[in-house]
Amino acid sequence: MSDAKRRIGLTMRTVEASGYEEPRDALAQLWPAFMTAALPDADWMYLPSLLPDAITDYCDAWGLNGVILTGGEDPESSPLRDQSERSILEWAAQKSLPVLGICRGLQLMAVADGGTLEPIGNHVASRHGLDGEYDWEVNSYHSSGLLDVPKSYRELARAPDHTVEAMRHKQLPWEGWMWHPERDAPFSTDDIREIRRLFK
Numbered sequence: 001m002s003d004a005k006r007r008i009g010l011t012m013r014t015v016e017a018s019g020y021e022e023p024r025d026a027l028a029q030l031w032p033a034f035m036t037a038a039l040p041d042a043d044w045m046y047l048p049s050l051l052p053d054a055i056t057d058y059c060d061a062w063g064l065n066g067v068i069l070t071g072g073e074d075p076e077s078s079p080l081r082d083q084s085e086r087s088i089l090e091w092a093a094q095k096s097l098p099v100l101g102i103c104r105g106l107q108l109m110a111v112a113d114g115g116t117l118e119p120i121g122n123h124v125a126s127r128h129g130l131d132g133e134y135d136w137e138v139n140s141y142h143s144s145g146l147l148d149v150p151k152s153y154r155e156l157a158r159a160p161d162h163t164v165e166a167m168r169h170k171q172l173p174w175e176g177w178m179w180h181p182e183r184d185a186p187f188s189t190d191d192i193r194e195i196r197r198l199f200k
Contacts, residue, residue, distance in 0.1 A: 004065065005041070005042070005043060006039065006041070006042040006043070006065060006066055006199050007042070007043045007044070007045075007062065007063050007064050007065050007066065008035075008039070008042055008043070008044040008045075008064065008065075008066040008067065008068060008199065009044070009045055009046075009047040009059060009062070009064045009066070009067050009068070009088075010027060010031060010035075010044060010045070010046055010047060010067075010068045010070055011046075011047045011049070011067070011068070011069050011070050011081070011084070011085055011088070011105070012025040012026055012027045012046055012047065012048065012049065012070065012072075012081075013025070013026055013027065013070065013071070013072025013073055013078075013081070013104075014026075014049065014072070014073060014077075014078040014080070014081050023078075023080075025046070025048050025049055027046055027070060028182065028183075030182040030183060031070070031182050033182075034181060034182035034187060037187050037192065038181070038187065038191070038192045038195045038196065039195065039196065039199055042066075042199065045062060045064075047059070047067075047084075047088070048084075049078070049080045049081040049083075049084040049085075050080075050084050051080075051083065051084070052083055052084070052086075052087035053087075055084045055087050055088060055091075056087055056088070056090075056091040059088065059091060060091075064097075065095075065097055065098075066097055066098045066099070066199050067088055067092055067097065067098075067099045067100075068099075068100045068101075068102065068105070069085055069088070069089075069099065069100070069101040069102065069104070069105025069106075069108060069109070070102050070103075070104070070105060071102050071103035071104045071105065071141070071180055072103075072104050073104065074104065074107065074117070074143075074144055075104065075107050075108045075111050075117070076111075082108065085105075085108055086108070086112055089108075089109065089112055092172075092174075093172060096172060096173065097173070098173040098174065098198050098199050099172070099173070099174040099175075100174075100175050100176070100177070100195065100198055100199075101174070101175070101176035101177070102176075102177055102179075102180060102181070102182075103141065103142055103177070103178055103179070103180060104142075105176060106146075106164075106166075106167065106176025106177060106178055107142075107144065107145075107146070107176075109150075109153075109167075109174065109176050110146050110149075110150045110153075110164075110167070110176065113150035113151060113152045113153065114150055114151060115146055115148070115149075115150035116146075116147075116148075117144040117145065117146065118144065118145060118146070118147055119143060119144055120142075120143065120144065120145040120161070120163055121143075122161065123140040123141070123142050123143065123145065123159070123163075123178075124140070124141060124142070124143055125140075125141060126139075126140045127139055127140065128140060128159050128160055129160065130157040130158070130159070130165055130166070131157060131158050131159075131160070132155060132156055132157035132158055132165075132166070133156045133157060133166075134156050134157040134165070134166050134190070134194070135157070136188065136190040138165070138177075138178075138179035138188075139179050139180055139183055139184060140159070140178070140179060141179075141180055141183070142178060145159075145163040145164065145178065146163060146164035146167075147162075147163060147164070148164070149164055149167050150167075152169055152170055152171070153167040153168060153169050153170060153174075153176070154167065154168055154170055155167055156168050156175070159178075163178075164178070165177070165178045165179070166178065173198060175194075175198055177191075181195065
């Protein structure tokens with residue numbers, strides 16, 4: 001980007017707190033350390049799940065110019081989060097802002113573009129290599145995946161079972177990764193290099 005400082009919003013998963021009936025937004029405490037290591041010069045903040053107009057107004061009010069759709073529950077299991085993140089994608093598309101979808105984030109990006117998720121095995125709490133433009137080893141924590149890249153994206157990498165692991169939008173500065181960069185210790189230098197390229 002030009003002279004403006006990068007200001008990135010991170011979406012949150014929907015969780016239930018024991019003993020309480022209201023759903024809550026939450027994000028793993030691993031994310032602050034990852035953001036500090038990967039993008040030390042950026043400002044970032046958590047994004048609550050809000051109704052469509054409210055979330056885009058929120059992003060504008062805080063001057064956000066980048067978004068990370070974080071992992072969590074599968075798409076269609078949290079309607080408010082789905083609505084909120086789909087609106088964020090439309091807002092980011094209108095402004096040509098960079099977006100990174102992590103695990104569920106990639107899934108939501110794919111579904112929003114007409115893609116279809118399929119149940120897959122051997123991807124929960126495991127590690128595997130990548131085959132493609134991205135070719136390092138990654139973690140894996142998902143039970144649903146993509147067999148084909150949706151129409152507006154191109155493939156960056158597949159897993160050994162040929163499911164899609166990374167994709168890039170053909171026109172917008174958007175990427176999706178099925179692994180969780182925040183969960184690696186130490187953080188992957190490959191992940192850090194690519195996230196800095198995306199949010200330059």
